[in-house]
Amino acid sequence: MAPKKRNPNGAGSIWQRKDGRYEARVYVPQPDDTRKRKTVYGATWEECDTKRQELVLRDRQGIPTPTRSAKLSEWLPYWLEEFVRNDRKKTTYAKYETHVRRYLIPHIGSKRLETLGAADVRRLLTTVTAQASTATAKESHRVLRSALTAACREELVSRNVVMLVPAPRVQPRELKPWDLEQTVAFLEAARNDPLYAAFVLAAALGLRRGETLGLRWSDIDFERRTLTVRNQLQRVQKELYADSTKNRRTRVIPVPLMCVAPLRWQRLRQAAQRLAAGGAWHGSDYVFTTRTGRPNEPRNLSRSFERIAEEAKLPRIRLHDVRHGCATLLFAAGVPARVVMEILGHSQIAVTMNIYTHVSDENRREAMGHMDRLLKRRK
Template sequence: MPGQRKRNPNGAGTITKRKDGRYQCAVYVLQPDGTRARKFAYGKTWAECDAKRRALLDKVASGVPVPTRSAKLADWLPYWLDNMIKPKRKRTTYAKYEVHVRLYLVPMLGTKRLESLSVADVRRFLVRLEKDTTAATAKESHKVLRTALSAACREELITRNVVTLTEPPRVEQPDITPWTLEETLSFLAAARTDPLYAAFMLAIALGFRRGEIVGLRWQDVDLDKRVIRVRKQRQRVGGEAYEDDPKGRRRKQALPLPAICVAPLRWQRMRQASMRERAGSDWQESGYVFTTRTGRPVEPRNVYRSFTRVAANAELRVIRLHDARHGCATLLTAAGVAPRVVMEILGHSQIAVTMNVYTHVVQDTQREAVSHMDRLLKRRVDRE
């Protein structure tokens, strides 16, 4: 008597061969709404199809929802933000992505399903958004949507990312005009009596970012050995102040402290000791280099406010505090420092970032090189 054909246990799914020669598996999976539904997957061979069946069963065992129908962007984008961006990326990144999802992507593309979104849909969205806002906003939304759909591809919810097939809007980079050496020296002279004078010196001499300045602690400053580290930065997002890891290569660095920064930092330490004595029991020890009169950390925006106030009082062009980093690069390059060293000092993760941001510095160097060439060729022509 022939033996009975073995069947997979209940819930293990089935594999069948289709008329077109491909194999098809079917597994009951969990839906986002808590119900169960049958999910189909396909493969050219039985082994390929069985691997997909096992992958679906693993998700079932882990309680991961697997939609049988492609989700709408209005459902996928918030899920992607909360489960893939929020746990792994910086809060500032999450906040920036959330704004684009809430204000632009969901209102304008939310009804589209992942599987039905087309290149034409994305292109029309970008054209409309650029018209209603700016090219920079449309370009950033393009980046957010591309990242979200790349995650959907990895989750095997869609087979291709149509956003990668569309060109983002072109954004003209604004001309960067940092202070000249004379303007920088005038600012430092005017800021000498300001409580944040040492902070401005770090921004100009080492290119510190605003968050890196207010997040600096005394334990990371060695004035005797003239070494400084940036281990944390302070940010404020959604009304909440918090500490985060610094950008780029900062955390891995122990930077030599320029001699011009040592005296202002010593003065800051003495000034803070005086404030601590006057505050008495109201003092809140935080360990930060720059604090309020009661020891609390300085708000990042207040550093910029003081910076612009001093510049305006000195009748200087008012620039962004971040542009002090550009000025730092300008001064270092003018002094003949190699771009790679400038990159290390400013904490960029890639040399391309340094070169792209400070193209104007490179152009000045090119003009000097061409001038040398002119002198050499003119000398040879004059001889002949």
């Protein structure tokens, strides 16, 4: 018979059951910040004590150990708060929270982590596709996979069943950015708009909307004609805030001459607005502000873009598609792919090559003209 051993307070206790096995009970933290008693068993005292020590160690490290398999409706909100909120961008948290609230919890929230199966995931994807779209179902798949990966690391489940179910295939949206003539026509139509300089930067440098509005005067060096992209302005969940760039990297872009005059005009215009506002002016270093010096709303920039494009009778595209058009024009001018990637601020060159370049009919016709010259029969 194994000797009786006393454990310190909070370390649990071990005793032998009538069936000959050993049993230990330890109070452990739960995902909801409560404490409950967890029971483990072993064929020998040593085996049971090893399991007990593992529970005590997890307790001291602050790792939750559910006394029963948590429901997804319990685990997903906990995962959002503990794993996503402080480690990811606010935009990412907001997107994940939306999928958890609108799709995951309503459809599979009653399932427990250990009982969730591949069939449940497939039914979820089918339901979300019917309710929203294939792209939304694919994003829900990504969110659930990430949540269960964290559960695996916490040793709450032994495997991630989402990995067994392929994500839905999304048909890529056909990109039809403006060609050179249409881009020039838009800039001509926008010349008298207060946000004209912002549209010039979007067309010539391919800045994202948030990067354009997050630009500060201290980021612009007129003497060296360079512009440093280090911030972006975002509105998420009713909060307008400054954030790092999408890939958290700073990039320096040479400024073409066509951007210098609009930026100088913007600085003069802002100085006049500051003088007119007087004490009502909200001091900031942002390049693009309202009449009282407040940062511009991202949605307002898009609204102005859409209004000007409609008045100019141009094909309807998104403001972000101007960024696509910038990449296409750079490639048409013979700029190397690596340089285009650095200008646009992509983390991988595959993104530049696969998404942000659009081959125009003129480019295709010119390419086939080369084949005409190379392969035609010589007399």
